[in-house]
Every structure is written in C-alpha cells, then in structure tokens.
Amino acid sequence: MPAVQETVERVRRIDVDQYRYGFETQIESDKAPKGLSEDTVRFISAKKNEPAWMLEWRLEAYRRWLTMTEPTWARVDYPKIDYQDIYYYAAPKPKKTLSSIDEIDPEILKTYEKLGIPLREVAILEGVEPPPGGPPSANRKIAVDAVFDSVSVATTFQKELKAAGVIFMPISEAIREHPELVQKYLGTVVPTSDNYFATLNSAVFSDGSFVYVPPGVRCPMELSTYFRINERNTGQFERTLIIADKGSYVSYLEGCTAPQRDENQLHAAVVELVTLDDAEIKYSTVQNWYPGNSEGKGGIYNFVTKRGDCRGKNSKISWTQVETGSAITWKYPSCILRGDNSSGEFYSIAISNGFQQVDSGTKMIHLGKNTSSRIISKGIAAGKSQNTYRGLVSAHRKATGARNYTACDSLLIGDKCGAHTVPYVEAKNSSATFEHEATTSKISEDVLFYCIQRGLSQEEAVGLVVNGFVKDVLQQLPMEFAVEAQKLISISLEGSVG
Amino acid sequence: MSLLEVKDLQVRVEEREILHGLSLTVNPGEVHAIMGPNGSGKSTLSHVIAGKPGYEVTGGQILFRGEDLLEMEPNERAAKGVFLAFQYPVEIPGVTTWNFLHAALNAQRKARGEDEISSPAFLKKVREVAKSLNIPQDMLKRGVNVGFSGGEKKRNEILQMALFEPAVCILDEMDSGLDIDALRIAADGVNALRSPERAMVVITHYQRLLNYIVPDFVHVMSKGRVVKSGGKELALELEESGYAQFEDAA
Ligand SMILES: Nc1ncnc2c1ncn2[C@@H]1O[C@H](COP(=O)(O)OP(=O)(O)O)[C@@H](O)[C@H]1O
Numbered sequence: 251m252p253a254v255q256e257t258v259e260r261v262r263r264i265d266v267d268q269y270r271y272g273f274e275t276q277i278e279s280d281k282a283p284k285g286l287s288e289d290t291v292r293f294i295s296a297k298k299n300e301p302a303w304m305l306e307w308r309l310e311a312y313r314r315w316l317t318m319t320e321p322t323w324a325r326v327d328y329p330k331i332d333y334q335d336i337y338y339y340a341a342p343k344p345k346k347t348l349s350s351i352d353e354i355d356p357e358i359l360k361t362y363e364k365l366g367i368p369l370r371e372v373a374i375l376e377g378v379e380p381p382p383g384g385p386p387s388a389n390r391k392i393a394v395d396a397v398f399d400s401v402s403v404a405t406t407f408q409k410e411l412k413a414a415g416v417i418f419m420p421i422s423e424a425i426r427e428h429p430e431l432v433q434k435y436l437g438t439v440v441p442t443s444d445n446y447f448a449t450l451n452s453a454v455f456s457d458g459s460f461v462y463v464p465p466g467v468r469c470p471m472e473l474s475t476y477f478r479i480n481e482r483n484t485g486q487f488e489r490t491l492i493i494a495d496k497g498s499y500v501s502y503l504e505g506c507t508a509p510q511r512d513e514n515q516l517h518a519a520v521v522e523l524v525t526l527d528d529a530e531i532k533y534s535t536v537q538n539w540y541p542g543n544s545e546g547k548g549g550i551y552n553f554v555t556k557r558g559d560c561r562g563k564n565s566k567i568s569w570t571q572v573e574t575g576s577a578i579t580w581k582y583p584s585c586i587l588r589g590d591n592s593s594g595e596f597y598s599i600a601i602s603n604g605f606q607q608v609d610s611g612t613k614m615i616h617l618g619k620n621t622s623s624r625i626i627s628k629g630i631a632a633g634k635s636q637n638t639y640r641g642l643v644s645a646h647r648k649a650t651g652a653r654n655y656t657a658c659d660s661l662l663i664g665d666k667c668g669a670h671t672v673p674y675v676e677a678k679n680s681s682a683t684f685e686h687e688a689t690t691s692k693i694s695e696d697v698l699f700y701c702i703q704r705g706l707s708q709e710e711a712v713g714l715v716v717n718g719f720v721k722d723v724l725q726q727l728p729m730e731f732a733v734e735a736q737k738l739i740s741i742s743l744e745g746s747v748g
Numbered sequence: 749m750s751l752l753e754v755k756d757l758q759v760r761v762e763e764r765e766i767l768h769g770l771s772l773t774v775n776p777g778e779v780h781a782i783m784g785p786n787g788s789g790k791s792t793l794s795h796v797i798a799g800k801p802g803y804e805v806t807g808g809q810i811l812f813r814g815e816d817l818l819e820m821e822p823n824e825r826a827a828k829g830v831f832l833a834f835q836y837p838v839e840i841p842g843v844t845t846w847n848f849l850h851a852a853l854n855a856q857r858k859a860r861g862e863d864e865i866s867s868p869a870f871l872k873k874v875r876e877v878a879k880s881l882n883i884p885q886d887m888l889k890r891g892v893n894v895g896f897s898g899g900e901k902k903r904n905e906i907l908q909m910a911l912f913e914p915a916v917c918i919l920d921e922m923d924s925g926l927d928i929d930a931l932r933i934a935a936d937g938v939n940a941l942r943s944p945e946r947a948m949v950v951i952t953h954y955q956r957l958l959n960y961i962v963p964d965f966v967h968v969m970s971k972g973r974v975v976k977s978g979g980k981e982l983a984l985e986l987e988e989s990g991y992a993q994f995e996d997a998a
C-alpha cells in the first residue's frame with residue numbers, strides 16, 4: 251500500500267480510542283431543570299447569589315436572544331439544536347464554600363489529576379530538555395482555576411497573586427466581590443447583543459474566570475483555567491473576563507476536555523479581554539473537547555466568541571490556539587485595535603480529523619493609528635474533515651498606517667478532507683498595508699519515505715512532518731503547553747499511538 | 749553468508765516490468781559500483797532494496813544476512829542496517845536536522861531493542877561526527893535540507909550514514925548536481941566510512957565519481973539487467989567506449 255494511502259487508513263480509524271480524556275466522573279450533581287426559560291436564568295442567578303443588576307443583565311440578554319436566529323454562514327453542518335433539551339446548569343454536590351483544596355470532592359480532584367492538571371500548589375518542573383541553543387529550563391508556577399461543568403471548583407495560588415495585587419477568581423465570585431470592576435468591563439467587548447451564541451451565553455453563563463492585573467504589574471505566574479464538561483446533556487457556557495490595566499502584563503492559558511458521549515454537547519463560551527495603555531495579554535488555548543467517534547457520532551459543538559479590545563495606546567493582545575477537539579468548531583478570536591500603536595496577533599493550529607468540522611480564524615479590526623496585526627494560521631485536515639480558515643482584516647478610515655501580515659497554510663492528509671481559506675480584507679484608507687499569503691500542501695510520499703528509510707515509523711514520520719508544519723505557532727505557546735500541544739497533535743493524527 | 753543478495757529480481761511499476769531478473773551479491777567490506785544509462789533501472793533497484801512503496805516484486809528475492817528483506821517494513825530494514833542515500837534528498841520544513849537525526853536514531857535503536865540516546869549524549873555524538881566530516885555545526889540547527897545547496901544535501905546524507913552506522917549503504921547518483929569540489933568533499937566523506945564490515949553500492953551514470961570512490965567491482969546495467977560485471981577497470985573501459993555496446997546485449 252502506498253505510504254500516504256496507509257496513513258490515510260490509519261488516520262481514518264482515529265476515534266474515541268485515541269481520546270484519552272473520555273472518562274466520566276461519578277459524582278452527584280445539582281442541576282437546573284432541563285430547558286431554557288426566564289426561570290432558568292433566574293435559577294442560575296439565584297444559585298450564584300447574584301446582585302439584582304446581574305440578573306437584569308441576564309434577563310435582558312435572554313429576551314434579546316428570543317428574537318434572534320442561529321447563524322448559518324459558517325461552513326459547518328449540524329442538525330438543529332433543541333435548546334429545550336439541554337441542562338443549563340450542573341454543579342457538583344455537595345455545594346458548600348470550600349476553604350481548602352482538601353475539601354473538594356476527591357472524585358473531582360482525581361479527575362483533574364487524570365487530566366494532568368495540578369490543583370495542589372506545586373511548582374511545575376519543566377522536565378524538558380532544552381533544544382540546542384534553546385532557553386534554559388526554569389521552575390515555573392502556574393495558578394489554576396478549575397471549572398467543572400457549571401462551577402469553578404478550585405483556584406490555586408490565590409494568596410501569592412493577591413500579594414501582587416492580581417485578582418484571579420471565578421467570575422461568579424468576582425460579581426459579588428468586585429462588582430465595580432465587573433460592571434465596568436463585562437459586555438464592553440462582546441456586547442450582549444453581539445451574536446446568537448454570545449447572547450445565549452450572556453443569559454445563562456454559569457462560571458468562568460475573572461482576572462484583573464493592576465497598573466504596572468507583571469503577573470508573577472501564568473494563569474490558567476481548565477474547563478471540564480462532565481454531566482450528560484449539559485451545555486457549558488463559561489464566561490471569562492480579563493483586564494490588564496495600564497502597563498501590566500499577563501499570560502493566560504485555557505484547556506478543555508470532556509467525556510465521550512454519543513450525544514452532542516453545546517459549549518458556547520464568551521471571552522473578553524481588555525488592555526489599557528501599554529498593557530499586554532497573551533491568551534493561549536489548547537482546545538481538546540471530545541471530537542466524536544469514528545462514525546461522526548457525538549462530540550462537542552464549540553461555538554465560542556472570543557474578542558480582545560486593545561483599548562489603550564501601545565497595548566497588545568496575542569491569541570494562540572491549538573484546536574484539536576470538538577465535533578464542530580465555530581470560533582474567531584479577534585482583536586479590536588482601538589488604541590494608537592496597538593497590536594494584535596493570532597497564531598492558530600487547527601487540526602481536524604474523522605468527521606470534524608472546523609470553521610475558525612480571526613478578525614483584526616484596525617481603528618487606531620499605526621496599529622499592526624499578524625495572523626499565522628496552520629490548518630491540518632485529515633480523515634473526512636473540513637477545515638476552513640475565515641479571517642477579516644479591516645482598517646477604519648482613521649486607522650492610518652495600519653499594517654497586517656497574514657499567512658494561512660493548509661496541510662492535507664488524504665483526499666477525503668478539505669481545506670478552505672476565506673480571507674476578507676477591507677481597507678478604508680490608502681495608507682494601510684495588508685499582506686496575505688496562503689499555501690495548501692499535501693504530505694508527499696517522498697517526504698514520508700525519506701523519514702521511514704531513516705528508521706521512523708509511518709506514524710512518527712507523519713507526526714514529525716506535522717510538527718514541523720506547525721512549529722512557528724507552537725513556539726508561541728508557553729513551554730509546558732507547547733510540549734502538551736505537541737503530544738496532542740501526534741495523538742490526534744497518528745492513529746496508532748497511545 | 750553474503751551481506752546482501754539480490755537473486756533474479758523482477759520488478760513492475762504500474763504493470764510495466766522494469767527489472768527483468770537482476771542478481772547481485774555483496775559481501776562485507778566490498779564496494780560495488782552500478783553503472784548504466786538513464787532509465788536502465790538503477791534507482792528502481794535501490795528503491796526496492798530500501799522498500800519504497802509503489803513497486804511490485806513479481807519474482808526473485810532479496811536476502812539481507814540470509815533474511816528475507818522483502819518481508820520487512822522499510823523502517824525495519826533501516827534499523828537492520830540498510831541505508832539509502834537519496835539522489836534528491838527531500839526538504840522537511842520546520843524540523844531541525846538535529847531533531848530529525850535524533851528521532852531517527854532513537855527509532856532505529858528502539859527497533860533493535862537498544863536504549864534510547866538522551867539529548868545531551870546525542871548532541872555530543874552528532875557534533876563529533878559532523879566535525880569528523882567537516883560539516884559545519886550550524887547545518888544541524890537548520891530545517892532538514894531546507895535551503896541547502898546540492899553539496900550540503902549530499903553531505904547531510906553522508907552525515908546520516910556516519911551516524912547510523914549501517915551495514916550496507918546504497919548511494920544513488922551521489923554525484924548528480926555537484927561541482928568537482930563538492931564531489932571531492934562528498935567522496936572523502938564516503939571513503940572515511942569504508943570499513944571491513946560495511947559494504948557500499950555506488951550507483952552512478954558517470955565514471956567520474958569512481959575516480960574518487962574506487963570500487964572493488966563494477967556492474968553495468970542496461971534495460972533492467974546487469975549485462976556485464978568486472979573490476980574497477982571496467983569503469984574506465986566504459987568511459988572510453990560508452991554504454992552503446994551494451995544496449996544490444998540487454
Ligand atoms: N514511478 C514510476 N512510474 C512509471 N515508470 C517508472 C517509475 N519509476 C521508474 N519508472 C521507469 O522505470 C525505468 C527505470 O527508471 P529508473 O530506475 O529511475 O532508472 P535510472 O535510475 O537507471 O535512471 C524508466 O523507464 C522509468 O521511466
């Protein structure tokens with residue numbers, strides 16, 4: 251069998267067996283009644299002990315959502331979602347205020363341990379040998395917020411962060427403890443009316459992370475949130491809000507997994523980032539929601555709105571994403587470059603396999619003067635999947651000197667998959683310089699044979715070539731994540747590993 | 749027992765027979781040259797020995813230390829010590845030469861049941877080997893063959909040969925695309941790897957290369973067969989009279 255053909259055969263078999271995170275945790279949970287109504291919204295708000303303004307905000311979003319229709323412009327295809335057949339809230343029982351990690355349900359702790367996520371406050375040692383000429387390894391700390399179904403179950407390193415003035419807590423807590431900050435920023439980047447899924451999220455979001463970095467502070471550690479959907483028929487609607495005040499810096503990581511289910515589960519998150527003058531946010535995602543089995547059954551519908559607002563001058567927002575999971579991905583982390591001299595970056599690796607459908611990309615909206623943006627997108631399609639890059643780069647009339655560089659590369663494995671590039675460009679002033687490059691390639695027989703002649707197996711050869719293809723983006727990830735992402739990429743594509 | 753024995757090998761590509769019963773016996777320490785005009789089947793032979801997909805063996809056999817080579821996966825053959833230096837080495841963007849060599853060497857070691865070699869130990873080894881072949885260190889940091897000159901690509905093949913220490917090296921048109929200086933450097937590298945245990949099969953169209961890598965045996969191929977075998981003087985003979993005389997014999 252020709253090498254590529256064989257790879258295709260192997261890749262085709264990728265399914266649940268390869269998904270290492272597909273286990274289910276047996277715990278009791280506290281759920282809202284199935285379906286969506288004003289009562290559901292009130293139920294969630296009450297569960298969270300929210301102030302009246304928050305409930306009003308939600309209700310307004312809910313009423314608006316009722317008037318909206320689901321978008322259909324993306325290159326994805328799925329049966330109609332029955333919004334009355336979903337649980338909008340599920341929380342592990344018993345629900346009491348926890349004062350330390352040791353009070354968390356041991357089953358949940360075990361879950362995170364299995365996922366390789368440290369909830370105990372230990373410094374992560376980089377057990378990775380640096381490449382020649384690479385940076386020396388160092389002990390680093392990562393603060394983790396763990397969100398299990400609809401609630402945050404633990405946030406680590408709270409004390410150390412507090413000493414630095416950094417607020418990192420579940421958003422449900424922030425609504426109660428820092429209402430002035432939440433009210434000032436929530437919904438200012440992604441308004442409640444933004445789009446169908448964002449509006450739904452505004453009505454029913456249950457938890458997520460809140461970060462505030464005060465002026466001049468460089469956050470002393472990486473912050474990260476791990477999302478885990480556990481309950482059946484449950485949607486996850488998390489909401490994340492990160493504010494980097496003047497001259498501050500924070501690096502934030504997000505990871506996601508879910509059990510294997512035959513039914514599709516909805517994940518409709520909203521992430522809002524705000525950078526004020528001279529501030530920077532680096533936001534990295536490794537998305538590994540359950541993709542469905544080899545027949546295309548089950549998997550997460552990942553309909554997410556992520557947007558950053560470079561509100562201050564010289565500020566910077568950088569999105570890095572590694573998308574390997576989900577049955578359907580509909581996701582366009584974007585930057586509004588409002589402040590003069592602000593810059594936005596989008597680095598993306600999107601892998602689709604089996605029957606996965608990915609429609610992802612970014613929007614760079616240049617509003618301020620001398621703003622710049624950079625888009626590096628690597629799409630890898632295998633199996634019978636469809637992988638679309640959709641991007642918009644626009645320069646407002648006043649955005650003189652706007653610059654963008656876009657490079658979209660697609661790699662195809664086999665001939666039953668598809669890669670598509672849909673770039674939109676709008677320049678409303680003549681001083682904007684936009685560059686766009688796009689390539690589509692296949693892994694060639696000759697390259698595979700070369701590797702195999704040197705002793706590598708078929709799977710190792712594919713993994714190597716793919717890792718080379720995505721290297722520019724992997725380098726953007728923090729070290730621990732890069733190693734994890736590299737493994738994940740191999741697992742998603744190699745077929746015989748694991 | 750011979751190291752490599754090709755017996756009456758018949759090979760088809762897309763329903764067309766390319767090799768019509770080819771035989772070749774190679775013992776440890778020997779250097780064999782295979783000469784022949786374009787299209788005579790030299791690369792086909794090297795590919796079938798290495799296990800490249802797309803060729804159908806319809807008759808004959810290939811034994812490696814008495815084992816049936818055709819039954820083995822190509823990476824298994826590599827681990828056992830079969831090395832093919834490609835006429836056109838491919839480029840692998842984003843994969844550093846260093847990483848590639850490390851992964852390949854460990855894959856071979858694993859297949860042989862040996863321990864994997866750690867990064868620092870590997871780095872030391874590959875640096876030594878590169879130095880012994882006069883290969884600049886910065887080549888190791890660059891993407892595999894990406895932006896390499898013709899000469900650098902060939903030297904990278906020789907570096908791998910030195911690193912993997914194979915039992916039999918097949919060099920397909922090592923001289924193609926090299927100027928005389930690059931050719932000399934590459935040939936020096938190959939000569940440095942000659943040893944009483946190792947055999948080489950040097951495939952070439954031109955006699956020129958054989959001035960630098962002096963073979964023990966020369967085989968002339970034409971139209972998918974070996975039509976004449978002899979000592980190194982056969983190459984010189986060919987240089988004078990050309991391949992035309994053998995066309996009829998085939
Ligand atoms: N993949 C292929 N498909 C069709 N014909 C091929 C293929 N590879 C080689 N051939 C044919 O086989 C014959 C021998 O080719 P090759 O082994 O490359 O010869 P050489 O290396 O001696 O120049 C030629 O006629 C060539 O056209």
Ligand SMILES: [Mg+2]
Nearest residue numbers: 790791835921
């Ligand atoms: Mg040839």
